[in-house]
Amino acid sequence: MKLATWNVNSLNVRLPRVLDWLAQQQPDVLCLQELKLEDHKYPRAELEAAGYRSHVFGQKTYNGVAILARDGVEVGDVATGLAGFDDEQKRVIAATVDGIRVVCAYVPNGQAVGTDKFDYKLRWCAAAEAYLRDALKRFERLAFVGDLNIAPEARDVHDPAAWEGLVHFTPQEREAFARWRGVGLADCFRLFDQPPMTFSWWDYRMLAFPKNRGLRIDHILASPALAKRCVSCTIDRNARKGEKPSDHAPVIAQFEK
DNA sequence: ATGGCAATGTTTCATTGA
Numbered sequence: 113m114k115l116a117t118w119n120v121n122s123l124n125v126r127l128p129r130v131l132d133w134l135a136q137q138q139p140d141v142l143c144l145q146e147l148k149l150e151d152h153k154y155p156r157a158e159l160e161a162a163g164y165r166s167h168v169f170g171q172k173t174y175n176g177v178a179i180l181a182r183d184g185v186e187v188g189d190v191a192t193g194l195a196g197f198d199d200e201q202k203r204v205i206a207a208t209v210d211g212i213r214v215v216c217a218y219v220p221n222g223q224a225v226g227t228d229k230f231d232y233k234l235r236w237c238a239a240a241e242a243y244l245r246d247a248l249k250r251f252e253r254l255a256f257v258g259d260l261n262i263a264p265e266a267r268d269v270h271d272p273a274a275w276e277g278l279v280h281f282t283p284q285e286r287e288a289f290a291r292w293r294g295v296g297l298a299d300c301f302r303l304f305d306q307p308p309m310t311f312s313w314w315d316y317r318m319l320a321f322p323k324n325r326g327l328r329i330d331h332i333l334a335s336p337a338l339a340k341r342c343v344s345c346t347i348d349r350n351a352r353k354g355e356k357p358s359d360h361a362p363v364i365a366q367f368e369k
Numbered sequence: 370a371t372g373g374c375a376a377t378g379t380t381t382c383a384t385t386g387a
Contacts, residue, residue, distance in 0.1 A: 316374035
């Protein structure tokens, strides 16, 4: 199964690029974040015409997530939000897809250390940990994917010295990511040799993309039973090129049966 | 060879993102 995740930074704006990308990559499952639209404005018909069925948890202006599955791929048990964590922001949708529990998440940005938003991010990450611990008891094959908004290690940051202590690369956030790994999830990208300086997000400003000044903050994490079936994990930086790109690139993992 | 913020709504600026 080919599984991908992509923060599209407005599906309204990005739809043509998403359709192109689906035609080119033909994933079995695509998890989207930052739809920035309500469910009734979701371009369901266009995506169905492209051969994908969608499960959507949308929100106006901010957030919003979806799981798309190629026609013929079985999807069941759709759930939204983090059970037990009261959250007005639409950041999580989960579904069982072809026997794999897929949790599609848009982790809060956190703005800056010391702000309410940073506290919310840390509380959110702790709630996600509890959610994942419970999910791992119920689903042998589990994938936790999305814009997790944390660069887990120095090699995931173009300039770790400059970023140390800044949001996305604070010790507290790295610890939160480590705890997700601690419940039994593997970072699929690091199961393989990777080119150095591979990132999934680049600022729109300051020539960040051409200079490759990015962060690896989009991830596919897998339970032990799923990780051992992972045969590749890559980031498609080509999707960051050209006209009107998202500031994030898709992460793609392939799992054998 | 990439390109020098982008998207949204509160809309001609403010807010948010990362």
